Amino acid sequence: MAGSGFGNIFRINTWGESHGKGVGVVVDGVPAGLELCEEDIQRYLNRRKPGQSVYTTPRKEDDTVEILSGVFEGKTTGTPVSMIVYNTSQRSKDYSEIKEYYRPGHADYTFDQKYGFRDYTGGGRSSGRETIGRVAGGAIACKILEQMGIEVCAYTKQIGDIEIEYDNFDKEYISKSTLSMPDKEAEVKAKEYLESLIAQKNSSGGIIECIVKGMKPGIGEPVFDKLDACLAKAIMSIGAVKGFEIGIGFEAAKMTGYDNNDSFVMRDGKVTKKTNNAGGILGGISDGSDIVLRAAIKPTPSIASIQNTVNRSGEDIEISIKGRHDPVIVPRAVVVVEAMTAVTILDLLLVNMASRLDRIIDFYKIY
Numbered sequence: 001m002a003g004s005g006f007g008n009i010f011r012i013n014t015w016g017e018s019h020g021k022g023v024g025v026v027v028d029g030v031p032a033g034l035e036l037c038e039e040d041i042q043r044y045l046n047r048r049k050p051g052q053s054v055y056t057t058p059r060k061e062d063d064t065v066e067i068l069s070g071v072f073e074g075k076t077t078g079t080p081v082s083m084i085v086y087n088t089s090q091r092s093k094d095y096s097e098i099k100e101y102y103r104p105g106h107a108d109y110t111f112d113q114k115y116g117f118r119d120y121t122g123g124g125r126s127s128g129r130e131t132i133g134r135v136a137g138g139a140i141a142c143k144i145l146e147q148m149g150i151e152v153c154a155y156t157k158q159i160g161d162i163e164i165e166y167d168n169f170d171k172e173y174i175s176k177s178t179l180s181m182p183d184k185e186a187e188v189k190a191k192e193y194l195e196s197l198i199a200q201k202n203s204s205g206g207i208i209e210c211i212v213k214g215m216k217p218g219i220g221e222p223v224f225d226k227l228d229a230c231l232a233k234a235i236m237s238i239g240a241v242k243g244f245e246i247g248i249g250f251e252a253a254k255m256t257g258y259d260n261n262d263s264f265v266m267r268d269g270k271v272t273k274k275t276n277n278a279g280g281i282l283g284g285i286s287d288g289s290d291i292v293l294r295a296a297i298k299p300t301p302s303i304a305s306i307q308n309t310v311n312r313s314g315e316d317i318e319i320s321i322k323g324r325h326d327p328v329i330v331p332r333a334v335v336v337v338e339a340m341t342a343v344t345i346l347d348l349l350l351v352n353m354a355s356r357l358d359r360i361i362d363f364y365k366i367y
């Protein structure tokens with residue numbers, strides 16, 4: 001299987017299937033000297049873990065991480081950091097029916113067409129469990145970015161039609177909210193909506209927003225590795241993401257140039273912008289304002305209500321999917337968006353170190 005790696009200098013390679021022995025990641029390009037322990041990674045994985053509320057799959061998985069390499073006496077050594085999470089909640093019998101048919105909205109049909117057969121126990125590589133490796137790698141990226149004064153924060157902006165109000169925005173509440181929402185009132189409405197969908201054996205989609213604060217200007221390469229292009233690939237590679245926006249995104253299409261342009265102004269001797277419609281990126285390069293991105297997540301495809309599909313013998317059939325699935329993917333994907341954003345930004349920060357001769361010379365003068 002090609003395409004399991006992402007990044008240039010700071011590079012993650014994820015591996016493992018949802019119902020195999022375990023899932024994990026090899027993170028290459030972690031600079032030596034970073035203090036790192038399993039707890040640093042576990043904090044992030046706990047935000048992705050299933051079974052934490054009625055709004056996520058009832059599968060109980062501990063998702064306990066072990067660091068296998070790349071750390072000596074509590075510090076990274078500069079060699080690949082390999083991490084594993086053993087799968088402990090396999091119930092492959094739940095999936096024996098799926099072997100014979102294609103779940104609408106899932107990857108069963110396309111995997112069969114591509115490989116000639118598939119791991120039908122929980123979706124194999126197409127399962128949401130693949131994102132464990134991304135989150136573990138992202139935890140390392142976030143720890144390095146923090147030391148550079150860069151903070152990545154994602155949250156649930158919308159579930160179905162229910163949107164947060166920025167006047168009610170409470171950052172502290174994100175980690176307390178079972179839906180990762182920064183607005184208590186919106187959360188109450190979203191829960192009611194989700195409960196009605198659970199009763200109907202149906203599922204919901206939503207939108208995740210991610211803000212990067214403390215971003216330096218000048219990050220991103222100007223042609224194929226534009227910062228927004230790399231972020232789009234990072235986010236769109238997460239299962240169930242169907243849309244990606246930077247700044248005001250699709251709204252820009254309705255605006256005039258005068259309204260859309262962010263005027264530059266001098267503040268405290270620094271070039272800043274009056275507004276941030278561009279979402280912190282101009283010409284594929286960060287402009288020093290906050291990076292603002294959004295991911296649209298589709299409703300969970302595996303639902304228990306009766307649906308039409310086709311089986312492997314080519315017959316039209318009716319199904320009701322068994323197994324334990326998220327009624328909404330959004331809250332568990334928040335930390336995945338945060339992780340992929342951090343990995344992309346750190347990688348392009350490292351790539352940028354070679355962009356100017358004067359800086360390269362300065363670096364090797366002290367080397």
Ligand SMILES: Cc1cc2nc3c(=O)[nH]c(=O)nc-3n(C[C@H](O)[C@H](O)[C@H](O)COP(=O)(O)O)c2cc1C
Nearest residue numbers: 106107126127128239240241301302325326332333
């Ligand atoms: C964190 C996370 C959890 C997910 N949980 C489920 C789930 O419980 N049931 C399901 O059918 N799909 C789930 N998905 C979505 C599928 O992985 C995804 O829809 C599938 O691979 C098809 O890919 P596509 O939606 O990108 O086309 C989850 C995705 C993520 C990122």
